[in-house]
Amino acid sequence: MNAHSVGTMPEITYNFAYLDEQTKRMIRRAILKAIAVPGYQVPFAAREMPMPYGWGTGGVQVTAAVLGPQDVLKVIDQGADDTTNAVAIRGFFEKTARVATTTSAVEATIIQTRHRVPETPLSENQILVYQVPIPEPLRFLEPRETETRQLHALAEYGLMHVKLYEDIARHGHIATTYAYPVEVAGRYVMDPSPIPKFDNPKLDDCPALQLFGAGREKRIYAIPPYTKVRSLDFEDHPFTVQRFAKPCALCAATGVYLDEVILDDKGGRMFVCSDTDYCNGRQAAGHRGEMAGEPPSSRPVRSAEPVSRDDGAPFSGDGPGLSRAMLSGMTIQGGDQP
Amino acid sequence: MPATLLANGFDDPVFDSQAAFRTAMWALARPGRVEPIITALTPPAPLNPEAAALVLALCDYETPLWLDAALARVPEVGDFLRFHTGAPIVTDAREARFALIAEPADMPDFSDFAQGSPEYPDASATLIVQVEAFTGGLVLEGPGIKGRAAFGATPLPADIVARLAENRALFPLGVDLLLAGPGGVAGLPRSVTVKEG
Numbered sequence: 001m002n003a004h005s006v007g008t009m010p011e012i013t014y015n016f017a018y019l020d021e022q023t024k025r026m027i028r029r030a031i032l033k034a035i036a037v038p039g040y041q042v043p044f045a046a047r048e049m050p051m052p053y054g055w056g057t058g059g060v061q062v063t064a065a066v067l068g069p070q071d072v073l074k075v076i077d078q079g080a081d082d083t084t085n086a087v088a089i090r091g092f093f094e095k096t097a098r099v100a101t102t103t104s105a106v107e108a109t110i111i112q113t114r115h116r117v118p119e120t121p122l123s124e125n126q127i128l129v130y131q132v133p134i135p136e137p138l139r140f141l142e143p144r145e146t147e148t149r150q151l152h153a154l155a156e157y158g159l160m161h162v163k164l165y166e167d168i169a170r171h172g173h174i175a176t177t178y179a180y181p182v183e184v185a186g187r188y189v190m191d192p193s194p195i196p197k198f199d200n201p202k203l204d205d206c207p208a209l210q211l212f213g214a215g216r217e218k219r220i221y222a223i224p225p226y227t228k229v230r231s232l233d234f235e236d237h238p239f240t241v242q243r244f245a246k247p248c249a250l251c252a253a254t255g256v257y258l259d260e261v262i263l264d265d266k267g268g269r270m271f272v273c274s275d276t277d278y279c280n281g282r283q284a285a286g287h288r289g290e291m292a293g294e295p296p297s298s299r300p301v302r303s304a305e306p307v308s309r310d311d312g313a314p315f316s317g318d319g320p321g322l323s324r325a326m327l328s329g330m331t332i333q334g335g336d337q338p
Numbered sequence: 339m340p341a342t343l344l345a346n347g348f349d350d351p352v353f354d355s356q357a358a359f360r361t362a363m364w365a366l367a368r369p370g371r372v373e374p375i376i377t378a379l380t381p382p383a384p385l386n387p388e389a390a391a392l393v394l395a396l397c398d399y400e401t402p403l404w405l406d407a408a409l410a411r412v413p414e415v416g417d418f419l420r421f422h423t424g425a426p427i428v429t430d431a432r433e434a435r436f437a438l439i440a441e442p443a444d445m446p447d448f449s450d451f452a453q454g455s456p457e458y459p460d461a462s463a464t465l466i467v468q469v470e471a472f473t474g475g476l477v478l479e480g481p482g483i484k485g486r487a488a489f490g491a492t493p494l495p496a497d498i499v500a501r502l503a504e505n506r507a508l509f510p511l512g513v514d515l516l517l518a519g520p521g522g523v524a525g526l527p528r529s530v531t532v533k534e535g
Contacts, residue, residue: 016352025398028359029435032396033460035366036514036527038481042460066363068356153456185481185529187510207484209367224367224482224529 017064018096023047027065027220031211034222039184040152041135041219049215056089056114057215059131063112066127066211067093072100074108079116079257079274086114103277115178117199119256119278122208124225130193132214135221137181137191157189160232168237177242183230184223197231198241198257204229248273249291251282345380347422348394358395362516365525370478370489372522382414384440386468388518390418393466397425397436404434404451404463408441431463439467443493448505448513459510462528469493469519480530488535491517491524502532 030044049057077085081103090101102108105120112129138148141159167175180197184190210223233239247254249270258271273279348354361375381390403425409415431450439445454462473490505512512528
């Protein structure tokens with residue numbers, strides 16, 4: 001008998017953050033060039049990751065190359081910390097890099113995101129890593145890589161303006177609502193990844209470093225801190241963001257991006273913050289939306305007499321209110337997201 | 339054969355590389371700000387520890403490396419870099435992905451190095467330039483800088499402002515500079531606009 005008793009598996013260990021050192025160096029060199037040429041898509045030799053394409057392999061590789069043992073990692077998927085993609089990637093780095101993780105946008109040093117920018121303003125020492133499905137903003141207008149590469153080389157972006165103009169001709173307004181193209185530092189037109197256009201203004205003059213990784217398409221690009229990022233528009237059709245008629249039903253926040261949640265099959269619905277960390281923070285600070293109910297401490301002590309609930313309504317005014325956990329089982333429709 | 343001992347590489351290749359890369363990354367993302375770097379490397383002179391840390395963190399068999407005359411004339415420097423990185427050391431500056439410059443006052447023109455092509459501006463050289471001190475005297479503007487930033491380093495070529503202006507005019511082509519001095523690294527990416535302060 002050796003020291004290992006029968007039946008115990010040898011512990012599987014990974015290099016820090018899963019990738020081998022040569023791969024990290026290759027990705028790091030691409031990141032440096034991406035920062036030096038803001039908005040330009042640097043080709044890189046993306047590796048196969050232990051997750052399928054479309055699940056954030058580009059973002060994961062960028063995070064793995066940047067991550068150090070002192071970092072605190074936050075991962076969000078459409079604004080939420082508790083959805084499949086976010087939970088899986090957070091678990092991946094907890095296992096392979098043993099870094100601290102958080103759901104707080106303030107505590108995090110690196111935030112990997114799928115399709116949202118946190119509502120909490122970012123600060124100077126933070127890195128925001130975007131997962132990007134199709135990095136080429138011109139791809140659906142010009143399928144040939146050789147051609148799009150030349151269009152970028154010539155800064156020939158007329159095609160993109162024609163596309164936005166056709167929106168206006170057909171719909172009366174620019175109908176592009178997510179992955180809305182931006183011009184970075186006055187030169188490259190860039191796909192900000194499928195974030196709602198609501199988030200586009202947050203990219204401009206952002207104190208944090210923004211890195212974009214596309215695994216299947218093998219591209220990395222970047223926006224350095226305090227860089228001019230302009231959403232493309234026309235003088236007579238200026239860029240505008242989505243507006244919401246009502247505040248968040250849970251935390252009463254206004255001026256934030258809301259998800260529509262279907263409550264029943266009778267047309268019941270509510271709008272709640274897509275950014276769970278922001279919403280939970282506001283609720284903890286005592287902000288109450290119209291469907292949040294009363295906080296437990298201020299709830300009046302009730303008699304033992306049961307309350308009649310025979311009206312079939314999803315909530316009664318004095319009920320405990322909806323929580324995130326209750327919402328997680330419901331259908332969430334992300335506004336006009338894909 | 340004389341047994342010459344090779345200076346050690348990183349104590350911890352994984353974390354020391356990561357730390358040196360993060361320094362370089364923030365240096366290029368925030369031009370002119372001197373980002374701290376702590377390294378225990380003791381490379382052969384005239385290679386300084388900060389520049390050595392950057393090369394060990396970023397270079398490997400994929401990145402041809404060019405050394406300026408002051409470094410190239412000391413064989414121990416080439417041996418040290420080749421052993422720890424595996425990078426091929428080239429004599430034609432145009433082939434280099436990275437260039438190490440120990441005597442900036444005599445550095446060759448930026449146009450001697452790869453500038454990238456209009457389709458692939460990333461295929462350009464990164465110049466790691468050793469300096470003795472970070473000073474002032476220049477004003478920087480551009481991506482990564484909130485408003486303006488004061489910057490300076492010594493020694494640099496007397497016509498550095500004109501050289502950097504030419505480099506900026508080539509944008510998106512051009513070379514990127516990482517200045518490595520005592521305890522810190524500062525970046526001058528091609529996107530930066532430099533004026534006399």
